[in-house]
Amino acid sequence: MKTSDFYYDLPKELIAQDPLEDRSASRLMHLDKTTGEYKHGHFRDILQYLKPGDCLVINDTKVIPARLYGSKVGTDAAIEILLLKRKENDIWETLVKPGKKCKVGTVISFGDGILTGEVVDIVDEGNRLIQFHYEGIFEEILDQLGEMPLPPYITHKLQDKNRYQTVYAKHEGSAAAPTAGLHFTKELLQQVQDAGVKIAHVTLHVGLGTFRPVKVEDVTQHHMHSEFYVVEEDQAKLINDTKAAGGRVIAVGTTSCRTLESATGEDGILKAGSGWTEIFIYPGYRFKMIDGLITNFHLPESTLVMLVSALAGKEHIMAAYEEAVREKYRFFSFGDAMMIE
Incomplete structure (x- = not known):
């Protein structure tokens, strides 16, 4: 299976740059995963496709305003950092630009010194471990100084975080x-x-690896980034009870899907707990838990296109994407939605 098998041609003007004023006014393509038939509508029509006894599983993670702009103490050189993973003692793994200016011992000041960070280790070319120093609550300072780390294909500045x-x-x-x-x-x-539809929640903290391109031609050689998830006891019970009663489990988003598939055993039972997942779902994968998926339209040749192709079949997905391009759907993060069932 080749990465190029998942390519489709997307005109740049179809990449949504701004969110719609009304969240539920986005368009919705409904795709039958068995027949490949699709219907067009609006997102609020989702109620037509949900049945009493179904369980919708949402990911309740919260994005932190993880992009910080500061200056190097001593030279005032401009430094941009992106918070990736929280370690212990106010140490974060970060992506630093430009990395070559940030050797161990470098101190960076943010917001006129409200927050400072010292580089304590070099992970690789652009990644650094930074220990932060501040007074007060880190999250509140971040909310004051940080910007939302929008995906690289969004060039507009977000007016409302x-x-x-x-x-x-x-x-x-x-x-x-x-x-x-x-x-x-x-x-x-x-x-x-x-x-009559139940709503369950799981948590998966989405990493920037979600935008990492697949650089190998053989899909099976791609290594997925690691992301932290949590499934609480009562939520696992709610989801397992839905299955036992003959209801459907419908994941909202590929992150909820990956969490459910990571935490479900070969016996089809979802296990409560937390951990790191590197699950990579591509055609040939046998789903253990989900029956349907609500998702956006993903980048060509991405692991996310591969995931939806595993659920609905590559031919059905590529045909649906070509139809979405013809119909001028809005693509990616702020774009329109698809429901696969």
């Missing part, structure tokens, strides 16, 4: 949003519950 956040975002730790959930409003979620 909350638009790159789901309405149910709760646990801070992501460097990117679980974007399939951006379409839900609180009102729509209430309508889903009123229709």
Whole structure:
């Protein structure tokens, strides 16, 4: 299986640069994974495709404003850093630009010294371990100084930080949003519950590796980045009970999907707990838990296109994507949605 098998031609103007004013007004393509048939509608039509007894599984991670702009103490050289992973004692693994100016011992000042960071180790070319020093609460300082780490294909500055956040975002730790959930409003979620559909939550902190391109031609040689997930006991029970009662489990987004598939055993039972997952889902994978998926339209040749192809079949997905291009759907993070069932 080749990476190039998952290529499709996407005109640049179809990459959504700004979120819609009304989250649920985005378009929705419904794809039948068995027949490959698709229908067009709007996201609020999602209620037509959900049945009483189904369980919708959302990822309640919260994006942190992880991009910081500072200056090197002593030279005032401009430094940009991106927080990747929280370690212990206020140490973070970060991506630093320009990396060559940040040797061990370098001190960077942010916000006129409200926050300072010292490089304590070099991980690789651009990654550094930085220990931060501040007074007060780190998250509040970050909220004051940081910017949302928008994907590289979004060139517009985001006016409202909350638009790159789901309405149910709760646990801070992501460097990117679980974007399939951006379409839900609180009102729509209430309508889903009123229709007899259960809503369960899991947490997977999305890393920047989600945007990492597949650089090998043989798909099976690609190594996935590692991401931290949590499945709580009561949520595992809710999801397992849904399956036992004959209901469907529908993941909102590839992050919820990867969490569920990582934490489900070969016996089809979802296990509560936390850990790191490097699960890579591509055609040939046998799904253990999910029956359907709500997702956005993904980058050509990405691991996410491979995941949806595993669920619906590569031919069905590539045909649906070509139709989405013809119909001028909006693509990627702030774009339109697809429901596969």
